[in-house]
Amino acid sequence: MDPIDKQEAILDAGYHLFGMKGFYETKMSEIADEAGIAKGTIYLYFKNKEALFTAVTRRDCDRFLQSARAILKDSSMNMQDKLIVFARNHLTYYYERRQHTKLFFMTPNNDPELIEFMKRFLQEYMYIVQEMLAEGGLPDPELYAVSYIGILDRHKMDIMVKPNFGAEELEKRVKFASNLFINGCGKELASSYFT
Amino acid sequence: MDPIDKQEAILDAGYHLFGMKGFYETKMSEIADEAGIAKGTIYLYFKNKEALFTAVTRRDCDRFLQSARAILKDSSMNMQDKLIVFARNHLTYYYERRQHTKLFFMTPNNDPELIEFMKRFLQEYMYIVQEMLAEGGLPDPELYAVSYIGILDRHKMDIMVKPNFGAEELEKRVKFASNLFINGCGKELASSYFT
């Protein structure tokens, strides 16, 4: 097997197993088995278990960032459309990974490199939204960006937790989130206030 | 020592260490040391490590829920005030626990009892917001509730990650979050759009 392919096989297996069972409950031997190689071989490609986990996470997060950047750069959309597409991308990404939730929650506890990476990733993702919003001239774009991601992330939770969360529900949430972000709930609230 | 006190001492030590280092990186012997008792004594109060973690989590979450419920029931405030007080309560809670973030992220991976509890906790917390909003007659109060919690939770992340996040910054976020939730960012966006 090509060394690149072998590395990919290990990352694939790591993604699958870490994602299903979490870092601590996944054994290196299981990853080797699933990748179809010997245990020792993993150590030719990754320094240790933490490094493998970080690599798995990095690969996944990088893809995620790229998909988000593509939206930002697309000049054919106006702000509102971008927000919708961005939301759809965000939720779809996790929707497709809903069987691998442990990758985001059950991570090694004390690996500085991973912590550093995750910090940068969150920031990077936030920058993308921030820039998108800054184009619209929003003051405090950082706080807005953080908030929008927060809304989406919480709907993501429902995807991961609710067993029969489907594609239509996802689309409903996309519309809901972007609409709330732009218009707030004040009008609905106000109208009912006075009846 | 009173048995109740001893149980509390164990929970305190567990809260501190699990919160600092996460479930897997915390040893029962460390908890015993910090609680000032013998290792075996923990097992008189908790069946095993998972049960202790669950108890620690439960105690903390229950307090959190109570504080949130108190806001809901306070009839002296209007909706907007409630949203602000709720946001302040949420962020302050995590602000005070910013040294113990691992309690929320680094949990045991496969304990069904804990998973069940966390699910119920998240739902319970969502219900509180939902009811608060339902009083205002919002349609789809669940989606609004989820979204508001999402906004707050993401700002919470900044509290946990940014080393010099202070009390004023917290208050700023409180105002920002509640305002965004009610009014959206559309007006700011619109006004700048046309300049």
Add this chain to the structure above:
Amino acid sequence: MDPIDKQEAILDAGYHLFGMKGFYETKMSEIADEAGIAKGTIYLYFKNKEALFTAVTRRDCDRFLQSARAILKDSSMNMQDKLIVFARNHLTYYYERRQHTKLFFMTPNNDPELIEFMKRFLQEYMYIVQEMLAEGGLPDPELYAVSYIGILDRHKMDIMVKPNFGAEELEKRVKFASNLFINGCGKELASSYFT
């Protein structure tokens, strides 16, 4: 409760549990529970777990020896009858205890006092048979005694192992064992040899 009664209650519980599950698989706390007393109380009556086991064994073995001695001393029987009654006593004793076999097999491994006691018990029991046989003027009565006990003990194994070993089967073995001991199997063998 009378101290004597309490001691008996502990011995009874020990006999039951050690006999059912063996020395190592029986917990002192279980014995205390079954005896209806506190764990610590056992140590007022017995130095430690081994001593309790030894006491349980001793009590049981002493009763056994007494029943055997009674047969020896009974002058109303001839040798053959004594052998039969002795065999019946032996098998009946274990038959009644067939739920408590672990008392004889699963004993503590390295307690010198128990080892010494068991040695003496076996010898004592052997002496009784030896004397019985010596009255009949047998040469080498020790070897005969050992052999007779051996026959009975192996039939005892069947009692303990075979789930539906009943009273009639027991009586059959009694007759069989004593008859074999006196007459051997040579005649049966011989007769068939020549047919």
Add this chain to the structure above:
Amino acid sequence: MDPIDKQEAILDAGYHLFGMKGFYETKMSEIADEAGIAKGTIYLYFKNKEALFTAVTRRDCDRFLQSARAILKDSSMNMQDKLIVFARNHLTYYYERRQHTKLFFMTPNNDPELIEFMKRFLQEYMYIVQEMLAEGGLPDPELYAVSYIGILDRHKMDIMVKPNFGAEELEKRVKFASNLFINGCGKELASSYFT
């Protein structure tokens, strides 16, 4: 070291230590030390302590059964000779193992696989004697077989308990046991009765 050799080394060490001190008083680390390997290595060859004990027992019992079967199949001997050779084999076997008595008495209490194996072993051994006797046309060969084994087993006890039991004493017992089994003690008894 060859894997087979390593497995044998573990079995040898297990045989020695289990036999000297019994199952519960033997530590896995001691077995590893004696086998000259690391603790964890044992678990590559045996699932757990019980499985190792069972394997040790099985190996020993199998050899024993083979030696007994060889006698049964030897057509050059008549019945009486076979009984003598069988007795010698039985006692010699335990004579050679007189330092390892705990293997037969101090076994794990609740391992179903071991219990099942021992049951089958006892039965198998009994069958061999039974067939041997059945060739002579004895009725009830099972009871006779059980009895003969019982006689031998009790003499075995003396081997294990008496420190200066030697080879001549063993041979004396062999002759004694086979003779008693064939002829009984009735004649000696009778003759002395009337003198």
Add this chain to the structure above:
DNA sequence: TATGAATGAGGTTTCATTCAT
């Protein structure tokens, strides 16, 4: 480069025993 047998540190849990009340 690839292997997988071997390692051994390390953690959870049990339970006989103690001793303050």
Add this chain to the structure above:
DNA sequence: GATGAATGAAACCTCATTCAT
């Protein structure tokens, strides 16, 4: 005498990592 909460030694077993082949 009686209690039972507390102790802490001790042992099994796991699994990330190494290294001879």
